[in-house]
Amino acid sequence: MSRSSSAVSAAPSGAQRRLGASPAPRRQLRRRKELFWAVVFLAPALVAIGSLRIAPTISAVVSSLYSGFPGGVRPPVFSGFDNYLDLWGNEAFRETVLRTVVFNVIINPLQVAIALLVAVLMTRRIAAPGLWRTLVFIPAVVPIVGSSIVWSIALRPDGPVNAIITALGGRPQPFLTSPDQALASIMLIASWIGIGYWMIFLISGLRAIPSEYYEAAKLDRAGPIRTFFQITIPLLKRPLLFVLVADTVANFVLFVPIQMLTNGGPQNSTTMQMFNAYRTTYTYSSKNLGAAEVVILTIIMLVFVALQFRLLRDDDRAAKGTS
Amino acid sequence: MTAVRRRTRSERRSILLTALAVVVAALFILPALWLLSGSLRPSNEIFGTLSPVTWRTLVPSEVSLGNYLALLSGPFGRSILISFAVCFLTVAIGLVVSALAAYALSVLRFRGRGAVFAFVVISFMVPFEAIAIPLSQLFSGWGLTNTLLGLVLPGIGNGLAIFNLRQHFLSIPTSYREAATVDGAAEPRVLWSVYLPLGGAALANSALLIFLGQWSAYLWPLLVVSDSSLQVAPVALARTFGEYTFDFGQNFAGAIVLSVVPALMMFVLQRFFGGLEIASGEK
Missing domain, CATH: 1.10.3720.10 (MetI-like)
Known part of the structure; x- marks a missing residue:
């Protein structure tokens, strides 16, 4: 799938090479652009995963290693296992x-x-x-x-x-x-x-x-x-x-x-x-x-x-x- | 002669199996029918026909919408509206988040794409209930307790929705995007005017997944909302059940309202887009 599409995208740059444009920076630019958009598009999902899935998992593990006092007036202290x-x-x-x-x-x-x-x-x-x-x-x-x-x-x-x-x-x-x-x-x-x-x-x-x-x-x-x-x-x-x-x-x-x-x-x-x-x-x-x-x-x-x-x-x- | 005998034998077997199917279906549907009929009659009649079981247990002597009216004019009516608001907001935000991620993971090419995809899907597949308790404590620290946003946020990331949309985007020929890029369209433009219009059934399917997840949510609203005027319908119904255990009629009506909404949603989306694949976990 991706191979066939890269063949398609290679065709115009091949044509440009014949016209004298430098192909390598152009392809690099394009790749950098795609990476930029990938980061932008993935950001909301990754932020959601980070804050809604990973953060609570870590906080559960960390919190389980502390001993609290009922009522929560005094801060919990580290107590290992x-x-x-x-x-x-x-x-x-x-x-x-x-x-x-x-x-x-x-x-x-x-x-x-x-x-x-x-x-x-x-x-x-x-x-x-x-x-x-x-x-x-x-x-x-x-x-x-x-x-x-x-x-x-x-x-x-x-x-x-x-x-x-x-x-x-x-x-x-x-x-x-x-x-x-x-x-x-x-x-x-x-x-x-x-x-x-x-x-x-x-x-x-x-x-x-x-x-x-x-x-x-x-x-x-x-x-x-x-x-x-x-x-x-x-x-x-x-x-x-x-x-x-x-x-x-x-x-x-x-x-x-x-x-x-x-x-x-x-x-x-x-x-x-x-x-x-x-x-x-x-x-x-x-x-x-x-x-x-x-x-x-x-x-x-x-x-x-x-x-x-x-x-x-x-x-x-x-x-x-x-x- | 033997052909005839064989046919009658297979016919006899078919009749037997059909009879078995009817019995199995009856076991599953009778409690639901009882629920429906109970929602349409006064509570004292439900009580009166509990035992012994006769045909009267299932068939109300008169049909009235009294339970529904009483229920919807009480706090449950408000809760239904809140449930709708939560669901629609979640679907709107969730679709944007999923479509963006699915586009990046299917159309854009960058190193580590496969790993990111696996990470996204797996992290959303961990059952939410398991982390709901620690997350609710984080939410109270972030000031999201008793807010609409607090109810909405956990539903916006749906691994299955991203997975579905990605599968669909992969099936769209890349030449469409090439054509659009040659015309000078940037990636957001390609997603908006090429991929989304072609997304029909996959978008509907993802919307349904997100909607159903939120509509039946119980534990999370219980943890993050203490203000009863902001409570969603399932929790409100459970509360009425706890407080007025003897008003069966209203409880039954509430259960029916909660069931009819997702059923209608599935029906409507199926009509418009066809081929919804709720059962496509295997593909």
Whole structure:
């Protein structure tokens, strides 16, 4: 692309050389001009990155190395890794980290797997696929504040979900009001929103698989399950990786339903790192400790994302090596 | 004979799969339908039909817009206007920032362009929520707490918008720019009168990305705005939910208003520009 355009731009300067103009300074002038405009055009974006992304990252790391006094009248003093050691020694915080990890280990593969199954169903030969697809996607359009409201009422002890369970002969469940079920209820709410959203990405990935592969599988008399595992999944690896990583990032910073519906309870059973960092910083106004919690959250999230890349990449290479 | 039998078998399978699709779709849409019907009827009727579940749970006995009127005449009405103001300002500034950066990263040639591009996209891909708390403290130091600008600024940099626009600019033949430069146009002129007019769908797509990001923002407005007269709609709705838990009707109406706006936005932009690729993360 750039080579062809430089050939185009070389043509007039070649003509000028024949006319006697000196080409080298002219090209240099042009290059300098382009660099000037590149700097001018990139400046707003780079200033935005610097002030809105890099500055807060650095300030979080720096702030986490200081110890503040609640109330903030006296200035914080440098304390090295004291905040991190305090957190490490705090059982409630360790439980929060563990809870966040468990939540993500369960919810991300589960959401992606269900989204994949639904996507496969919606791309099979069925009547009015566009309609069903839209209906599954609609919850993703409802802002998470709205979905949290709907589900908090639906999951009330006297709500419609329990009414259905009772009608089917089951016993009413406490859902958000029970330490054993609150986190699972949050997962349900997040999945109602997430599955339709990720389904859209997977459907466009499924559509990109050439139909010859499926025809070949049919000739080989491969059943639907074998076709799914040996053709669909390997050829869908890139969209799957994208969806898994994006979903993980979204769920690590999940905040709205927890802040609105459970406030981390009951008995801390829905306190995860994002909400915890918010509460430490604002409710308990321990800014420095909160900064350390943000740093830990970010590091754990990045480790998760890196692991997922590793896992799916290695798989890819192994598959290529055997074929 | 066997051909006929095979066809009926595949037809039977198609019917079965369609039935399954209907069940799956129903699971997802029923709560949303309940939300819609609840927004159209008095709160005591929502309460009365919570349990046991009958067809009355989904179908209101009479449809009224009372919830919407009550909601919009209260503080939520003001918050909706603020949300719109924040979104449009962010889209306007964000498009300028993204288009300039995308032009520099696709059309202009300079050393290290690839590295700058990677840096820009990656730095915007770090989830904003993770740095929202430290950023809100910086903003309070910069005097941006409780200002419209404070709400707008974090939304203006959108890595995906820059990425989209760059892809599109790369597809515009360089000969157009050559022609314009020969005519003596400087780079801003080329961007304005050659690249932007050809940007249609890509610009709409980027505008939508920026808009959706701001419209549903919750954590950031919560952190940077404490003055309730400057609060955006999602936070205002969450507050009403916390305060008047028993006015379900208004809460439901608020959720519907918040959902309809982005849906309409997508629909309108799709109509005008076609082929919006919200799901094109893979390309």
